[in-house]
Amino acid sequence: MSHGTGWRQRAACIGIDPRAFFPIGHHARAQVNAARRICAACPVRQQCAAFAIETGERNGIWGGMTQQQLRQRRRRFTSRAKTSTRAAS
Template sequence: MKKTMCTRHPLTGYEQASAQPRYAVDSPGHVAWHLRAACAGADGDLFFPTGRETSAEVQTAKEICAKCPVRTACREYAEKAPEPFGIWGGTTPGERGWNRSGRPISPTEEDI
């Protein structure tokens, strides 16, 4: 029987219960990528802004991501998870194909 543990998400700070957090390891036996992230210890709200994708918060988050040694792993996590909210690997939800409601962008929305 696997032990369930409570962990805090590295960006949101929200607790989640799981046997193994899905963002915790690149592959079994490897150090978790999020521990090496430039955003570790940063205010999670910065990476989950409430405004438009052009806001100053988004630009600040993207600047942090630009210097991050694990930006690619973070972006790949967001794409595979899938993660419809927040700045991950220097990308916004819109850049990853999500609308503001957390739904995949339809072809008609792309033209707007």
């Protein structure tokens, strides 16, 4: 499943400094929470998360998901893809 990137123009984060979505340092937890609040109101949250999972993004907040949540979803996505491929063979 491949997603185009046209959804980005409708994202709630358009115009916000991208560094807001890549938390680091002593205030990382606060940065994560602030980024997730922006994502919560985003009309393209699902497309953003799917894009991050499919492209293997390892850093940042995507679709309101933390790095750990993205890794978990990516594992499930990869497992399903492998299962589907085996079943089709």
